[in-house]
Amino acid sequence: MSGAPKKRLEVEELGDIAVVSFIDKKILDEQNIQLIGEQLFALVDNDKKKKIVLDFSNVDYLSSAALGKIIALNNKVKKEGGKLVLCQIKDDIKEVFTITRLDKLIKIVDDQQTALQAAS
Amino acid sequence: MTDSAQNPSAFEPVDVVIASDPALAREVQDRIEEMLSKTDASERDIFCIKLALEEGLVNAIKHGNQMDPAKSVTIQYHVQKLSFEIRITDQGPGFDPDDLPDPTAIENLERPCGRGVMLMRHYMSDVEYYPPGNSMRMRRDFKPKQA
Numbered sequence: 001m002s003g004a005p006k007k008r009l010e011v012e013e014l015g016d017i018a019v020v021s022f023i024d025k026k027i028l029d030e031q032n033i034q035l036i037g038e039q040l041f042a043l044v045d046n047d048k049k050k051k052i053v054l055d056f057s058n059v060d061y062l063s064s065a066a067l068g069k070i071i072a073l074n075n076k077v078k079k080e081g082g083k084l085v086l087c088q089i090k091d092d093i094k095e096v097f098t099i100t101r102l103d104k105l106i107k108i109v110d111d112q113q114t115a116l117q118a119a120s
Numbered sequence: 121m122t123d124s125a126q127n128p129s130a131f132e133p134v135d136v137v138i139a140s141d142p143a144l145a146r147e148v149q150d151r152i153e154e155m156l157s158k159t160d161a162s163e164r165d166i167f168c169i170k171l172a173l174e175e176g177l178v179n180a181i182k183h184g185n186q187m188d189p190a191k192s193v194t195i196q197y198h199v200q201k202l203s204f205e206i207r208i209t210d211q212g213p214g215f216d217p218d219d220l221p222d223p224t225a226i227e228n229l230e231r232p233c234g235r236g237v238m239l240m241r242h243y244m245s246d247v248e249y250y251p252p253g254n255s256m257r258m259r260r261d262f263k264p265k266q267a
Binding site: 028029030031061062063064065067068069071072074075092096099100101102104105 | 142146164167170171174175178182223224229230231232233235236238239242
């Protein structure tokens with residue numbers, strides 16, 4: 001296999017906030033999760049984004065390895081004094097955040113509008 | 121004629137050995153999902169099983185066998201009209217599932233790993249580990265669909 005790694009995220013810039021949507025419905029595959037992690041971390045490390053909204057409207061499945069990347073992103077953003085807000089999470093997926101108590105660690109809101117307000 | 125030929129909601133138990141390759145695990149997961157769609161499993165049941173399967177197989181390949189292609193994972197599963205059961209055995213040294221740090225403890229919330237076992241226990245009806253901890257069995261029961 002050659003060429004640039006496949007884009008796994010859609011990033012829209014609204015002022016100083018990066019609104020990130022996942023392209024995949026299932027964030028399960030180890031290789032995909034690795035790429036998603038790299039692309040998320042690059043937003044902070046390379047693009048110097050401090051305010052990030054993650055939009056989950058497309059996501060139907062998510063594994064603990066994917067949670068790990070989101071936690072690592074949250075740690076990175078926090079270290080830079082920024083904000084990470086998650087939104088548009090389907091009920092089944094929201095349950096994953098609730099039972100792991102990550103909803104206590106990471107800001108989760110219902111819709112993108114509220115997320116933008118929370119991140120700004 | 122086999123039971124599965126007479127009744128599409130019941131399948132024979134399956135016993136498969138795969139190399140430590142996530143792509144091969146994905147093929148097994150797809151086959152199981154296809155079978156589950158022919159049982160009384162609800163969308164919720166299928167969501168729970170898919171999530172637990174992913175965690176169980178990733179644990180075996182990545183943490184158990186350390187992605188060593190020379191090591192294999194034995195997968196035994198049985199899809200029935202009202203239940204799903206699977207046993208996953210890797211060739212790693214095993215671990216004590218009761219010795220894992222609680223991922224929901226405040227001091228561990230920022231740790232990026234250690235949530236797989238917890239998710240399997242939440243999403244399956246029954247999860248059991250066999251010493252030395254390189255083999256686990258999990259099960260989920262379904263409610264009968266209304267006729």
